Amino acid sequence: MRHPVPSEELPWYPEISWEKCKGCRTCFRFCPAAALVFNRTRRKVRLKYPTRCRVECRICARFCPARAISFPDQTRFVSRHLAMHEPAPLPSAHPAPPPVRPRLRPLGTPSRFIPLGG
Secondary structure, X not given: XXXXXXXXXXXXXXXXXXXXXXXXXXXXXXXXXXXXEEEOOOOEEEEOOHHHOOOOOOHHHHHOOOOOEEOXXXXXXXXXXXXXXXXXXXXXXXXXXXXXXXXXXXOOOOOOOOOOOO
16 A cells, blocks of 8 residues: 655654564565665664655565564554645545537628538
8 A cells, every 4th residue: 555655754664673583584585675684793684774664564574483573553653643644635526617608600700501412
C-alpha cells in the first residue's frame, strides 16, 4: 500500500533487538528497500537507512526466524501520524458542466442549407 506522505515524515521503520538477533542475515536478504546492513564485527544486522523503509512493510520481520525485529503498533501509528497528514479535500468528481449556449446565426445571414437533388 502506498501512502501520500513521504517516508521521511513518518517514523515507520523496524527496531532490531541485538539480544535476539542470531546474525543469520535472512532479514537483510529479503528487505525490498535495502535499508538493512550486516555489521561484520558484531555479526548482527542493523538498520542503516530508515527512510528507505516503506510504510506498512514488514517483510524483514516476517522472515526473521529469531523474531528480533519489531515495528510500531499499526493502530497507534495510523491514528498518531497519518491523521496529521490528512489529504486536502478532492474536487468534486463530477463538476457542473459549463452552461450550454446555442450557436444562433445573426438575423439576416443566409443559411448553409444546400438542397440535394431534386
